[in-house]
Amino acid sequence: MKRIMFLFVISFLVTACLFPPPPPPQTGSAPATESQPEANDQSSQNQNQASTTSEAESESHSHSDAPHTSDVDLTRLEVGDGKYSTSPQVGYVFSCQTTFNGGGATGTGNWMNGDGTWNALMKAVVDGSVSWPHEFTISIQGDQRVFTGNGLPNHTTGTYPVSSSDDAYAVDRNPNSISEQNVTVSLPANPTIASQPSCVGGAIGIMLSGVPMFNAFDAQGLDAGAHEVQDNCDGHPQQSGVYHYHSLSDCATDTTAGHSALMGYAFDGFGIYGYYDSNGEEVTNEDLDECHGHTEVVEWDGQLVEMYHYHATHEFPYTVGCFKGTASVRTSGGQGQGQQGGQNQQGGQTGQGQQPPQEAIDACAGLSQGASCSVGNMSGTCMTPPNSSQLACVPAGGPPGP
Ligand SMILES: [Zn+2]
Ligand SMILES: [Zn+2]
Known part of the structure; x- marks a missing residue:
């Protein structure tokens, strides 16, 4: 019997961003460290390293080095407000949470086109270039892939809380500070597709930068990618200081041709790859299933393997719409629930971390x-x-x- 060992998100899996109501800004706790040189990121297992593999295999697939192409119009992306569903649906988030009453952006940016679309090229960015003492390792332990880290990114961030002198302040007065977290996550190393997809909570995965990926919504159930202002690397902190993304970070490095590189892992253990499929074409919802993934040959632990995986898209819902496998870690969204438990662990509170x-x-x-x-x-x-x-x-x- 395959034993699935579960969860333990510590403080980082809190939830989608709950911003306290705007002014006056209030800071919970200051980041433990700031403005330190960026730690050199050497994860114990660097998933991006096996370029020799794909080169060696290029004889068989001419498409694998197709240059990247895109038909996506970044000036007119559909706004995904309220696009959550209670069952798996293409282009939606199958959300465990369907009532939202938290915070988010307070204004309307001039990048909203006013016709249900938004212009990603015009969106404001939180200013600043703060470096952090990033720590993150990924290792295989038995049948698990284990992630440990401090939740701080391997790239610079904007200055948070958002300064009143920042142009972003007019739209999103994020009052939170980035702080160190205690991250320990264990996912199946070789995930399998479950009999049925399952709903997603606030956090849906962990990226190779050591930063959690949240689902596409802010705490109001609005499209976080469209409304909330993030920094240059597409991240921002929520109320307990957890720096996170809602969409693929522009600071992640992708391939320049062929299938995108692995960018992170969803909480069911399947990989989240960049924008491009094996033909080098940018994927959209049309190309993906109800959970925002498909099956293709991808690089996985240094091998080329045909397997299920998710893709990041510029289009809502950005990363994972539901879990195709069995989620090891489950969080709920904006109300601050941090419910844990995969399908094997339902029916009651588990001992760890009694929740209020x-x-x-x-x-x-x-x-x-x-x-x-x-x-x-x-x-x-x-x-x-x-x-x-x-x-x-x-x-x-x-x-x-x-
Ligand atoms: Zn957020
Ligand atoms: Zn793919």
Whole structure:
């Protein structure tokens, strides 16, 4: 029997970005370190390294070195607001969460065309070039692929909280700071397709930069890629300091011809590749299935293998629409739920990290650390209880009963 060992997202799997209501900006905790030289990224297993393999095999597939081409009009991308579904559907996020009441962008950028499309080439960017002491390793342990790191990227980020002097501030006053996280994730090293796709939570995978990928929505259920302002590498922090993406980072390095390189892993263990298929053509929803993937020959652990994989697209929903395999790690979205559990682990709370009661979590949706809150007729303060990654309303007298 194949044993699937699961989850443990620590604090980083919190959720989609919950921004406290805009002004006045409030900072939870400052980043542990800032402006340090970027650590040299040597993951213990560098998935991008096997270029010799593809070159050696190029005799068989002339298409494998087809130059990249694209028909995607980046000036008119369809806005994906509200495109979540309760079953797998092409072009949608099959979201475990279907009510959204958190925060996000506060204004409308001039890159919104006003006709249901947006212009990615005109979108504002959060200024700054902050380096971080990135730590990230990927290793194979038995039948698991294990990721450990500090959640800090291998590239520079914008300056967060967004400064009032930044042009991005007019649209998205992200008040959060980037902070170090304790990331440990274990995924099946050789994932298989499940009998049925399953829904996705707030975080859907982890990228080779050490940064989690969130689904396509902000905490309001709006298209995060279209509305929220990110930095030059397409990331920003949520309320507990987790730096994350909602779409493929422009700072990731792809191939220049043929199939895109591996960019990261979805939480079911399947790979997330860049924009281009094996013909070197940029993929769109039309080319992909209901989970935003397909089966082709790709490079996988240094070998060319025909297998299922996801693609990043410029088109909504950007990365993973649902899990084709069995998700080892599951989080819910914008309300701050950090529910864990794959299909093998349903029916009850697992021992690890007792989560606060849902009403306490809901009471702090959209609020920041230290904010006043109330549950029923008790009032308290939003804080992150020990062993929890979630902001919850803690009454003055201590955590409410279960
Ligand atoms: Zn976000
Ligand atoms: Zn492909």
